[in-house]
Amino acid sequence: MSAPARRGRTSVRRSDIPAAGPVRRLSGAGSVLSAILDHGPVARSTVARLTGLSPASVTGHTGRLMARGLVRESEESTGPKGLGRPHIPLEIDTSRHVVAGAHIAVAHSTVSLMDLRGRILAEDRQPHRGTDAQRILDDLATRLPRLVRAHAAGQAVLALGVATGHRVDPETGVVIEHPQLGWRDVPVRDVLAAATGLQVQVDSHARALARAEQMLGEATTRASTVLLFVGAVVDAAFATAGAMHLGRGGERGSSAARVGRVRRCRAVLVRAEGVLAVRGVGARHGAASRRTGAPTRRSRTMSQPRAPFGRCRTAPDFTAPA
Missing domain, CATH: 3.30.420.40 (ATPase, nucleotide binding domain)
Structure with missing residues (x-):
């Protein structure tokens, strides 16, 4: 399956794109990155409208995303027939x-x-x-x-x-x-x-x-999804209102069972x-x-201490030579 087609470089300031509903439970930076992934190259003003964030917040988040090499600015663009103030659109940086x-x-x-x-x-x-x-x-x-x-x-x-x-x-x-x-x-x-x-x-x-469907799939599938995996095991997952649900101790809500392997x-x-x-x-x-220091909610508390599990090698260099 190939990645979803992305929009071309024209019309980076899009009024026809509806603002996203509350289907992805993302941070401010995450919502900005998601909007650029879906619609880039896209103007900052459009990102602000899509995410509901203020222009100042979008500027701050995009600056940090650019510094990390996740987002980049593409060629300057203007409105139809050269009208309007030029905009420098944002797109996902795939080069770094x-x-x-x-x-x-x-x-x-x-x-x-x-x-x-x-x-x-x-x-x-x-x-x-x-x-x-x-x-x-x-x-x-x-x-x-x-x-x-x-x-x-x-x-x-x-x-x-x-x-x-x-x-x-x-x-x-x-x-x-x-x-x-x-x-x-x-x-x-x-x-x-x-x-x-x-x-x-x-x-x-x-x-x-x-989660792949939520991030890269059709927008209509993101809010509520039921997914069945059939292979050497049978597995299932479901999400409502953009939130993935976990059963007790990481269970899926349905049992895993051994079956014959099938092509997938x-x-x-x-x-x-x-x-x-x-x-x-x-x-x-x-x-x-955010640096809020607020505690995060865990779906499961590991009540038993984990025994040491083997020895690990030193970390290799994961930057490939050009």
Whole structure:
């Protein structure tokens, strides 16, 4: 599946684009980035109308996003037939960063790279050589820098998103239980963050796919979504009013069951893992810009302490040579 088509460079100041409803629960920076992703190249005044933020707030958020290399200014544009005051439109900057994704299936794992518009740049799929969690995670951490060196053309990896089946706690990045792999209480986020030096976001298959639809899919699907994943496991996720719902302890609201593997669109899942990575960076950027110190609500409290899980290598350099 290819990324949604983006608008051309004409008419960057758009009065025909309706203001977005409250379907994405985003920070100010996140809502600005989302508006630019959907409609860019787009004028700051249009971003302000789409997000409901003041022009001063939009200017502040875009300045920080530009400083991080997530957004850039494109060519100056004027109104129809050269009328009106020139505007410098904003667009997603795909020249400086990529995001990485990892899919841990029952029989194989896939590592992928995606640009910030959701376009898949490269992927590497390999069968498991056993189901030991440490071995599989070490293998992912080893393959990722090779993929970056081969395909990222001097760009830096912004973050890593990981998706797998069964019970996953996205708040702690722990795979609570994966019976087919024999995993229980595996701290995937901490292991991969230590091994790669990247920000890591971990979630279930279905929630990763649903979040991809919220970020990159049709606007009409974002407010309320039900998604069913059928593969080596059966998984489901649903969102209402733009909020993804979690069951007790990371459960999905329906049980995971072993079924025969079926063909599915791997490109969609690769994009979903990349979305997890971008979402994690966006959340951290919003928190850093607000600096409120307010406590965040957790969907699950890990009552049992986690035992140490293996040893991690030093973080590799994820900036590929030009």
